[in-house]
Amino acid sequence: MESLIQKAIKRNPDDEIEGSFDGVGTTLYYACPQSLKPGTWLEDSVTILILFSTRRRSEQQNCKYPKTYTFNSFFYGFYRDDGFQKCKRFTIRDKKADIFSYDIILFPVHLSSHWCMSAANFIEKRFEYYDSLGGSDRGHLDLMRDYLENEHLDKKGTPIDFSLWKKHVNVNNPHQHNGYDCGVFSLMYAKCISEQKAFDFSQKDMDYFRKRIAYEILSFKLLD
Amino acid sequence: MGELGAEENKPDLIKLTVKASDGSELAFKVKKTTAMRKIMDSFCDKTGKNSTSVRFMFDGDEIEKDATPESLGLEDGDMIEAKTKQLGGFAY
Numbered sequence: 547m548e549s550l551i552q553k554a555i556k557r558n559p560d561d562e563i564e565g566s567f568d569g570v571g572t573t574l575y576y577a578c579p580q581s582l583k584p585g586t587w588l589e590d591s592v593t594i595l596i597l598f599s600t601r602r603r604s605e606q607q608n609c610k611y612p613k614t615y616t617f618n619s620f621f622y623g624f625y626r627d628d629g630f631q632k633c634k635r636f637t638i639r640d641k642k643a644d645i646f647s648y649d650i651i652l653f654p655v656h657l658s659s660h661w662c663m664s665a666a667n668f669i670e671k672r673f674e675y676y677d678s679l680g681g682s683d684r685g686h687l688d689l690m691r692d693y694l695e696n697e698h699l700d701k702k703g704t705p706i707d708f709s710l711w712k713k714h715v716n717v718n719n720p721h722q723h724n725g726y727d728c729g730v731f732s733l734m735y736a737k738c739i740s741e742q743k744a745f746d747f748s749q750k751d752m753d754y755f756r757k758r759i760a761y762e763i764l765s766f767k768l769l770d
Numbered sequence: 771m772g773e774l775g776a777e778e779n780k781p782d783l784i785k786l787t788v789k790a791s792d793g794s795e796l797a798f799k800v801k802k803t804t805a806m807r808k809i810m811d812s813f814c815d816k817t818g819k820n821s822t823s824v825r826f827m828f829d830g831d832e833i834e835k836d837a838t839p840e841s842l843g844l845e846d847g848d849m850i851e852a853k854t855k856q857l858g859g860f861a862y
Binding site for chain 2: 559560571572573575577581587588589590591594617618619620621623624633635636639656657659660661679722724725726727728729
């Protein structure tokens, strides 16, 4: 693990990484794993790769975790700025994905220079939002609900009933104690949500998780 | 309007527009078989952006550099969005 990461850290950040994740066609640069160096701000490509791999893993037949769909961190911006007319095409293009056949839908949140995580949890009937600094959901859960209502009506032809659902904001989530680990925290929230387990990590574990995630990216596979 | 890998007035050319984060737009005429890489590199050259800090998106997903308008199902007049890379640590 160490040698692979050390070699990647020394590369030019603008160099493209050879190889790819199954099903992720986008070009990957060394800047991506390098954003996992201790003390560094995390970049979007890490979130996209790790969440997409989480989805792929959960779609395998023998997977022990709930089926998880994931959007990328640009989704909320598109939905807020351009509305449903634009976003209704997103799941058609994506191999006609029926997002309502999933147990969990993850929506990563990017706030100018901060990462949070949100999720529609169909098992617990919850709209979930976690900020490692304890901030409010800033309207994201209403946006999520609005999108899911529109998407259901558009693709299924019927309204979806969220009347029993509750908002679940910053419940028992560990916090960051510095100015750079929010991206790793948000990915760890996503991991625990998608594996349906309690948050079992804290600030002291972040450097380990940075290494672990960098390794997952460089080896194109999630660790168990 | 830029022309990439193609001569003008050929029937298989389509017009694609790239919209930058600041709202400005650049149009390109391309063959349906031209690699998207050419459009992305040209956009970055003309706007002075580093290609590793721009995310080219269509229908909510990032575009693969080796994809072509044909493989992506792009049609004449379609718009691609050039979003700025997202970074985050804590402050907002």
